[in-house]
Amino acid sequence: MKRGLAVLLVLTAAALAQGALKVGVVVSATGPAASLGIPERNTFLILEEILNRTGGVAGRKVQFTILDDASDTTQAVRNTRRLVEEGVVAVIGTTTTPASLGMIDVVAEAKVPMISLAASKDIIYPVDAKRFWVFKTPQTEELMARAIVADMAARGVRTVGYIGFNDAYGEGWARFFEAELKAKGLQLVVSERYNRTDTSVTGQVLRILARRPDAVLVGASGTPAVLPQRTLKERGYAGLIYQTHGVANPDFLRVGGKDVEGTLLPAGPILVAEQLPAAFPTKRVALDYIQRYEAKYGIGSYSTFGAHAWDAWLILRPALERALKKADPDKDLAAFRAALRDEIEATRGVVATHGVFTYSKEDHLGLRFEDAAVMVQVEGGRWKLIRTFR
Amino acid sequence: MDATLLLFLLLDALQNGVIYGLLALAMVLVFAVTRVILVPIGELMMFAPLSYVWLLEGRLPGTLYLGLAFLLVWAALERRSFRFMARLLLLGAGLFLLALLARGLAPLAYLASLALVLALGVSTYRLFFEPMREGTVLSYLIMAVGLHVAFQALGLVFFGPEQYRPEPLLRGEVMVGLSYQALLVYGFALLAALGLYLFFRTLYGKALLACAQNRLGARLMGIRPEEGGRVAVALASGMAGVAGLLLAPLTNAAYFMGFMLGLKAFVAAILGGLASYPLAFLGAFLVSLFESFTSFYASAYKEALVFVLLLPALFYQSLRTRALEGEE
Numbered sequence: 001m002k003r004g005l006a007v008l009l010v011l012t013a014a015a016l017a018q019g020a021l022k023v024g025v026v027v028s029a030t031g032p033a034a035s036l037g038i039p040e041r042n043t044f045l046i047l048e049e050i051l052n053r054t055g056g057v058a059g060r061k062v063q064f065t066i067l068d069d070a071s072d073t074t075q076a077v078r079n080t081r082r083l084v085e086e087g088v089v090a091v092i093g094t095t096t097t098p099a100s101l102g103m104i105d106v107v108a109e110a111k112v113p114m115i116s117l118a119a120s121k122d123i124i125y126p127v128d129a130k131r132f133w134v135f136k137t138p139q140t141e142e143l144m145a146r147a148i149v150a151d152m153a154a155r156g157v158r159t160v161g162y163i164g165f166n167d168a169y170g171e172g173w174a175r176f177f178e179a180e181l182k183a184k185g186l187q188l189v190v191s192e193r194y195n196r197t198d199t200s201v202t203g204q205v206l207r208i209l210a211r212r213p214d215a216v217l218v219g220a221s222g223t224p225a226v227l228p229q230r231t232l233k234e235r236g237y238a239g240l241i242y243q244t245h246g247v248a249n250p251d252f253l254r255v256g257g258k259d260v261e262g263t264l265l266p267a268g269p270i271l272v273a274e275q276l277p278a279a280f281p282t283k284r285v286a287l288d289y290i291q292r293y294e295a296k297y298g299i300g301s302y303s304t305f306g307a308h309a310w311d312a313w314l315i316l317r318p319a320l321e322r323a324l325k326k327a328d329p330d331k332d333l334a335a336f337r338a339a340l341r342d343e344i345e346a347t348r349g350v351v352a353t354h355g356v357f358t359y360s361k362e363d364h365l366g367l368r369f370e371d372a373a374v375m376v377q378v379e380g381g382r383w384k385l386i387r388t389f390r
Numbered sequence: 391m392d393a394t395l396l397l398f399l400l401l402d403a404l405q406n407g408v409i410y411g412l413l414a415l416a417m418v419l420v421f422a423v424t425r426v427i428l429v430p431i432g433e434l435m436m437f438a439p440l441s442y443v444w445l446l447e448g449r450l451p452g453t454l455y456l457g458l459a460f461l462l463v464w465a466a467l468e469r470r471s472f473r474f475m476a477r478l479l480l481l482g483a484g485l486f487l488l489a490l491l492a493r494g495l496a497p498l499a500y501l502a503s504l505a506l507v508l509a510l511g512v513s514t515y516r517l518f519f520e521p522m523r524e525g526t527v528l529s530y531l532i533m534a535v536g537l538h539v540a541f542q543a544l545g546l547v548f549f550g551p552e553q554y555r556p557e558p559l560l561r562g563e564v565m566v567g568l569s570y571q572a573l574l575v576y577g578f579a580l581l582a583a584l585g586l587y588l589f590f591r592t593l594y595g596k597a598l599l600a601c602a603q604n605r606l607g608a609r610l611m612g613i614r615p616e617e618g619g620r621v622a623v624a625l626a627s628g629m630a631g632v633a634g635l636l637l638a639p640l641t642n643a644a645y646f647m648g649f650m651l652g653l654k655a656f657v658a659a660i661l662g663g664l665a666s667y668p669l670a671f672l673g674a675f676l677v678s679l680f681e682s683f684t685s686f687y688a689s690a691y692k693e694a695l696v697f698v699l700l701l702p703a704l705f706y707q708s709l710r711t712r713a714l715e716g717e718e
Contacts, residue, residue, distance in 0.1 A: 030543070032646060034551035166690055193690040197650040199409070199641035202402035203685030206395055223553035227642065235398075235566070251552035255642060 019330050020061040021320065024083030026093030026103070027117070027309075031071025032196065035222050035249060037095040039293075039306030040117055041066060044092075046292055047313055058321050069094050073102040084110040089320070089329055089340055092312045093117055095305075097168050100136075108133050111334060113341040115312040117305075119246075120172050124364035135344055135364045137311040139268060139354065139372050142176040143365075144245050147266035147373040147389065148217060149180045157214040157240065159189045163204055163228045164219025166193040173219035173244060189213050196224045205231045214239050221246025223255045230259040240264060245271075249303045253381055263378040264386075268354040270307045272376055272385040280388065281371055285314075286353040304354070311352035315359075318350070319343035398566075399682045405572050405640070407678035408579045412633045413655030414662065414670040415586065416626035421664050422602040423615075423622035425527050426519055429534040431630050432652025433541035436645060438507045438631040439638030440545070443554045445492050445499035452548030454489050457506050458482050460513035467517075485509055496557075504631045511627025512620050520616055538649065545645030553647075558639035575636045582629050586667065589625075598622060654681075654696065661703045 025044050028037035044064050056062045065083060069076035076099035083091055084106065090113045094100050097120040104123070107114040108130035116123050116136040124136050152160065160181060164170030174191060181188050190211040192204035205228060208216060216239060218228050225247045232241060243252075243265040253260065269276055273286035289310050293302040322343040329336040347366065350357040355372030370390045377386045413431055420428045437453050444451035461482040468475045485505055492498035518533055519525075525533075560570035589595040600608040601618035608615055634643065641647075654677050661673030680699060684692045 030546055032551070034546060038551070163689075166693070193692075194685070195650070195693060197647050199637070199647070199651070200402055200406055200682075201685065203399060203682050203687075204689045206398055207686050207689075210395070222551070223642065223644065226553070249552075255553050255555050257555075 020063040021057060021329065022063050022065060022086060022088040023316070024080070024086070024088035024091040024093075025064050025066040026069050026076055026079045026083070026091065026099075027066065028071040028076075028095035028099070029068040031069075033071040033096045035251065036303075036305040037068070037071070039303045040093075040095060040309040041068075042297060043293065043306040043309040044313075046296055047310075049296075050292075057317060058324050060324070069099055071096060071099070073099045076100075077102045077106055080106045084112055087333055088112065089333070089337060090114065090316060090344075092309070092316070097123065097172065104130050104134055111341075112337050113344055115316060115344070117308045117312060120168070121176070121365070122172075127362055127364055131364065133341060135315070135359060135366075137315070137352070137354065137357070138308045139245065139367060140176075140365060141172045141244075142180070143367065143369055144266040144373060145173065145176045145180040146369060147375060148177070148242055148244075148264075149184050149186065150389065151264065151266075151375050151387070152186060152215055152240075152242070153184050155215075155240065157186060159187050159211070159213045159215075161190045161192075161208040161211060161213035161216040162188060162219060163192040163194060163201070163208060163216065165221070165224075166195050169221060169246065170219045173217075177217060177219070194220075194228065196220075198224075198227065201228050201231050202235075204228070205235055205237075208232070209235055209237060215242060216240070217242040217244070219244055222249065223251050225252060226256045226260060229256065229263065233259050245304070248376075248383070249305070250300060253378065256378075257381075260378050261381075265376055265378075266373050267376045267383070268304045268307065268372065269374050269388070270353040271304050272374065272383050273353075275385040276374075277388070280390070281351055281356055282353055285351055289353050307353040311354055311357070314352045315344060315347050315350055315357055319347060322346070399686060400679075401568055403675065403679040403682040405575065405678075406681060407675040408576055409633060409637055409651065410655045410658050410677055411671040411674035412579055412582060412629055413651060414658040414674045415582065415667055416629045417655055417659045418662065418664060418667055418670045419586070420619075420622050420626045421659070423598055424515075424519065424530075424619040425525075426515075426530045426619075427527070427534055427656070427664075428623070428626060429531070429538040429652060429656070430514070430541050430648075431626060431655070432648030432650070433538060433545060433645075434507050434511050434627050434648070435630040435634035435637075435651065436545065436643050436648035437510065437541075438503050438634040439556055439643040440549045440554060440645065441503040441506050442499050442635060442638075443556050443643075444549070445489060445502055446494065446496060446556070448493045450489055450493075451503075451506075452544065453506055453510060454486070456544065456548075457510045457513065458486060460517055461485070461509060464513050464516050481509070500635060504628070504635065507627050507631035507634075508624055511630075512624050515620060515623040520619070538652075542645060542649065545648075549645050551645075553642040553644040554638070555642045556635075556638050559636070569640065571636065571639055575633070575640070578632055578636055582632075583667075583671070586625075594621075654678075657697065657700050657703075660700060660707075663707065 027040045029041045044066055048064050051062045067079040069079055076094045080103045092115045095117055097118040100116040100118040100123050114134050119138050121140040121142050164173050178188050190208050194201045218225050229241055243263050245267045248267045248271050269282050270286040276283045290302045323340040326339040327336040345359050347357055347359045355367040357366040359366040374388045375386050376383045441451040441453045465475045465478040488502045492502035558571040563569045597613045598618045601615040605615045658674035658677050659670050662669030681696050684695045
């Protein structure tokens with residue numbers, strides 16, 4: 001018993017001497033993207049607890065440094081510089097696309113691997129000298145647009161209208177949605193923009209109604225996505241209304257109420273984890289995450305956004321284990337960071353909450369369409385799975 | 391463009407215009423009396439419905455604690471006049487009691503959130519603007535912008551990042567595009583405009599105008615400009631609070647939405663030269679009409695086009711001031 005304790009002490013001492021693995025995290029815990037950033041931050045707090053309890057990765061402690069960028073690109077870049085100087089082995093973050101794009105230059109220059117939690121495909125494509133260092137976990141607009149258009153085509157929709165945010169989110173969706181529509185032979189008859197802070201979208205909605213599209217997609221995120229939909233309903237629009245996966249949080253249902261009843265949207269499978277068929281690959285991992293999150297933050301508190309952060313760690317953890325066998329971060333940090341990047345790229349078949357990740361030299365998103373998107377409908381104030389693409 | 395389309399766009403412009411107009415009135419009022427451009431008026435406007443939602447759900451909003459803290463600091467500053475200090479403390483206690491009682495009760499919660507915004511508005515003025523007596527318009531503006539940033543950040547802490555939608559007082563619609571709730575908003579706007587008009591006919595109102603026109607002269611006549619400033623800010627925050635409470639069921643409320651409303655009201659107020667009430671209201675309708683039609687024809691450029699409206703107004707103002715300087 002005593003000897004056992006002594007061995008344990010020696011081991012702990014050895015682990016301490018080795019130094020903790022520092023992982024940098026940047027999220028938008030305040031500012032306009034806070035509804036996405038807060039569950040991401042919460043997820044890292046859960047991970048921190050688990051790692052402290054179980055003793056870290058391969059006998060080494062893991063230390064997360066979580067910084068808030070206030071949904072601001074300049075702050076995100078500054079935070080990233082700070083993390084790199086503090087000697088982190090990798091950076092996870094940030095929440096928004098513009099800020100993530102800003103961080104690429106910093107991590108590429110310092111040669112630190114980064115896993116972004118933002119949506120846009122531009123963050124990881126094309127994989128050039130800079131994006132060599134950058135990976136991401138959330139589904140791209142392109143992937144989700146494919147799900148929407150496939151659903152529209154299946155329902156016999158021919159003409160489509162679009163109204164989206166007048167920012168990177170809305171523009172990104174407009175671009176990929178239009179390309180996907182064209183590929184499937186559907187016609188975009190009207191494309192409008194509005195602002196998150198707008199109190200009225202009557203003008204845009206009247207213009208959409210004048211063109212009589214069979215379906216309308218609202219390219220917005222969070223509760224500001226309710227306004228166009230409500231205005232469409234108030235003005236008597238009877239066609240199909242689609243939203244993006246950016247609305248997949250409980251607040252959208254709360255503010256939308258009966259105005260958003262019947263809404264169709266693509267989502268990561270975790271949104272309806274319990275309704276997934278038993279054979280769906282991500283079901284078990286997703287339920288595990290939800291259970292852990294709700295145990296700490298309350299029933300019904302989880303959102304799909306926090307799960308992107310969980311996925312980033314599910315990818316990083318085995319990569320860290322493998323990289324530790326090749327290099328020692330205490331002796332040569334640069335070599336370890338490079339080894340870690342190679343190991344992240346070597347990720348094969350990691351089953352996560354939003355899909356199954358298999359990275360390659362050309363693909364730093366790594367998600368397969370069939371596992372990463374399902375179609376969901378709002379029914380009775382709840383999310384209801386209506387189809388998977390498997 | 392057919393007649394129904396035109397009608398809908400005009401109705402839309404009317405609703406927004408009334409809101410910008412109310413805020414512009416509040417801004418002009420405060421500016422005329424105190425030379426403060428009250429940028430955080432948009433935040434005060436949003437605090438009212440958000441606090442209301444919080445109270446209705448049985449929670450005490452963070453704005454209550456902020457208001458109480460401000461009142462406490464104010465009371466500490468007034469320690470030389472015991473009676474005034476006691477009154478402030480009593481006011482704080484009353485506010486807290488009202489909020490406690492109002493939890494879950496719609497009419498009381500309305501009243502409590504309005505009282506909250508009033509207390510917050512006036513104590514903000516007392517704590518942050520009165521100490522900079524005889525400040526320049528620019529230094530007041532810098533303070534106002536600072537307060538706006540602080541209030542917005544606090545709004546996020548108090549109310550979270552998402553929007554809320556309180557139940558309307560009156561349900562239903564007169565016709566498509568014109569709800570009873572919107573009629574309430576118009577009614578209040580009319581009432582506020584009329585009330586202000588009548589107020590400035592009274593002796594008290596005239597004293598307020600005197601502060602605005604000549605502080606020293608007013609002081610010689612026994613009028614206290616500080617008090618005038620407080621009354622103006624109280625009127626302004628009351629107007630913003632009621633407008634916010636009436637508007638929120640139509641447009642949703644969130645901590646970040648006050649700024650854009652305030653900014654457009656500011657454009658309207660500038661179009662009125664920051665001096666004339668009718669011109670400010672007219673400016674508000676010009677802004678909202680412009681906004682409605684640009685959102686129909688070129689929605690991607692709406693915001694840019696609305697703020698471009700500022701340029702000719704500013705150009706005209708700057709030409710006029712230079713002419714005046716030349717004469718001197």
